[in-house]
Amino acid sequence: MILSANHVGFSVKNIEDALFVWTHILGGKLLREGKMSGPIIDEVTGARGADVRMALLELAGMNIELLQYNNIEQPEAPSAPYIPGYAHLAFMVKDLDTLLSKISDYGWKTPGKPQTVSSGPMQGTRVIYLQSPDGQTLELMERNQ
Numbered sequence: 001m002i003l004s005a006n007h008v009g010f011s012v013k014n015i016e017d018a019l020f021v022w023t024h025i026l027g028g029k030l031l032r033e034g035k036m037s038g039p040i041i042d043e044v045t046g047a048r049g050a051d052v053r054m055a056l057l058e059l060a061g062m063n064i065e066l067l068q069y070n071n072i073e074q075p076e077a078p079s080a081p082y083i084p085g086y087a088h089l090a091f092m093v094k095d096l097d098t099l100l101s102k103i104s105d106y107g108w109k110t111p112g113k114p115q116t117v118s119s120g121p122m123q124g125t126r127v128i129y130l131q132s133p134d135g136q137t138l139e140l141m142e143r144n145q
Helices: 015-025 039-045 096-104
Strands: 008-011 029-037 051-059 062-070 089-092 126-131 137-142
Touching: 015 029, 015 051, 015 062, 015 096, 029 039, 096 126, 096 137
Parallel strands: 008 062, 089 137
Antiparallel strands: 029 051, 051 062, 126 137
């Protein structure tokens, strides 16, 4: 039985680059960094033989774990956010357009332009998916002011 959420994890190509964006642009706070390898990685993740650098940060009341897997074959390109099994993390934001402008300088991209929800409980909310160069997908949502 699930008791509570603990963290959300994202694999990244370069932990320093990812940490900069997650802390300086998105506003997260670094909690700790570390390294892992051996059975804890082999058996838990299936990434046998990998050496992993990790960073744990807090953002919007959530713990976000960034993981850089080394010594293991990586795919050339991230998968698309509409592929079954893919996940995204949604955040409510303030000043969506400024955030999108800032983060685009670091290679994060949107598939189009923010759209406004036209009906239902989120009516008036502007929404857009945002994908990092490594493939992490965030959904950014801004309530109508």
